[in-house]
Amino acid sequence: MTRTFNFSAGPSTLPEAVLLQAQQEMLDWQGSGMSVMEMSHRGKQFMSIAAELESNLRALMNIPKNYRVLFLQGGASAQFSFIPQNLLGSKTKACYVKTGTWSKKAFKDAKPYCEALVSASSKHSYFTTIPKVATWEIESTAAYLHYVSNETIHGVEFNATPDVQGLPLVCDMSSNILSRPIDVSEFGLIYAGSQKNMGAAGVTVVIVREDLLGQCSKNVPPVFNYEEQANNQSMLNTPTTYSWYLMGLVLKWLQSQGGLEVMEQRNIAKSAKLYQVIDASALYRNSVEIASRSRMNVPFILTNEALETEFLTAAEAAGLNELKGHRLVGGMRASIYNAMPESGVDALISFMQEFERTH
Numbered sequence: 454m455t456r457t458f459n460f461s462a463g464p465s466t467l468p469e470a471v472l473l474q475a476q477q478e479m480l481d482w483q484g485s486g487m488s489v490m491e492m493s494h495r496g497k498q499f500m501s502i503a504a505e506l507e508s509n510l511r512a513l514m515n516i517p518k519n520y521r522v523l524f525l526q527g528g529a530s531a532q533f534s535f536i537p538q539n540l541l542g543s544k545t546k547a548c549y550v551k552t553g554t555w556s557k558k559a560f561k562d563a564k565p566y567c568e569a570l571v572s573a574s575s576k577h578s579y580f581t582t583i584p585k586v587a588t589w590e591i592e593s594t595a596a597y598l599h600y601v602s603n604e605t606i607h608g609v610e611f612n613a614t615p616d617v618q619g620l621p622l623v624c625d626m627s628s629n630i631l632s633r634p635i636d637v638s639e640f641g642l643i644y645a646g647s648q649k650n651m652g653a654a655g656v657t658v659v660i661v662r663e664d665l666l667g668q669c670s671k672n673v674p675p676v677f678n679y680e681e682q683a684n685n686q687s688m689l690n691t692p693t694t695y696s697w698y699l700m701g702l703v704l705k706w707l708q709s710q711g712g713l714e715v716m717e718q719r720n721i722a723k724s725a726k727l728y729q730v731i732d733a734s735a736l737y738r739n740s741v742e743i744a745s746r747s748r749m750n751v752p753f754i755l756t757n758e759a760l761e762t763e764f765l766t767a768a769e770a771a772g773l774n775e776l777k778g779h780r781l782v783g784g785m786r787a788s789i790y791n792a793m794p795e796s797g798v799d800a801l802i803s804f805m806q807e808f809e810r811t812h
């Protein structure tokens with residue numbers, strides 16, 4: 454068996470310890486005689502997996518009691534449409550900050566349901582910056598302000614939670630949740646798909662402040678009504694049970710590593726050394742302003758574009774996979790989430806330096 458270093462943006466690499474435990478428990482979960490995949494979601498075994506999943510997420514992220522934690526389907530993409538429908542209530546406006554592809558998509562998908570206002574945009578810099586919060590146009594009658602804490606495609610990340618003058622803050626954390634400690638109480642709603650930094654594809658975590666529930670539009674299917682799902686332990690329909698279980702294993706792995714403070718230190722170290730090599734090189738370039746560079750997704754181009762295919766082929770031969778950038782922006786991208794070990798980043802750096810030396 455050979456495992457490569459997998460730099461995919463999502464679905465992405467998982468901790469090897471998690472995969473091994475899943476393998477061990479595949480046929481018989483903890484003496485139950487069943488695979489988790491075969492269990493009734495109402496049975497006592499799966500109920501214990503579900504309860505532990507929520508309590509471990511609450512502990513890791515220090516989620517206050519007045520927040521509900523939902524495990525839904527449809528990905529972050531479905532929430533782009535269901536957030537306005539759940540949160541607008543009697544209001545008509547919502548604020549959006551555009552910092553890249555995902556926040557543009559969230560804005561576009563909200564438009565059928567509300568008067569979506571652009572509070573700020575970094576389009577002028579080709580999404581290589583984060584507009585200064587002091588310049589944002591915040592509409593005080595809006596139901597919420599939406600932003601994306603890490604733009605997975607452009608490699609742009611907020612390094613602090615913006616202060617939005619009391620509006621409920623709604624954040625798509627799909628690609629940097631659990632990568633650093635955050636103060637959940639600063640947010641109205643946090644959401645994230647599982648397949649980048651929390652596990653396999655199939656679960657969308659929604660963490661929502663209780664007082665924002667209860668104003669969902671009547672047109673929303675009950676399975677996407679946050680209050681209904683909160684009242685039914687996210688089991689209004691059959692959940693993606695195996696994905697819940699895998700997320701539970703990832704959370705336990707995070708705890709065993711020392712939690713989010715330790716993750717943050719590792720993520721700073723891993724990303725800093727990769728950016729350093731890119732900045733010191735004549736062949737590689739990252740054009741994101743330094744203060745807004747992502748610790749999770751590191752896009753870079755080859756200044757000699759003609760070498761791209763050769764770079765990717767040679768990288769694969771060296772056991773470094775999925776380095777091709779997103780089709781919208783081209784170039785390369787190394788996604789280095791929690792589960793990417795430092796040895797993977799070291800291997801990538803050695804490869805890049807050797808490639809530059811020989812070309």
Ligand SMILES: *Cc1c(COP(=O)(O)O)cnc(C)c1O
Binds near residue numbers: 625646
């Ligand atoms: C991947 C991603 C999404 C889309 O996730 P789906 O699960 O495919 O809906 C949304 N937002 C961000 C920031 C992402 O990285």
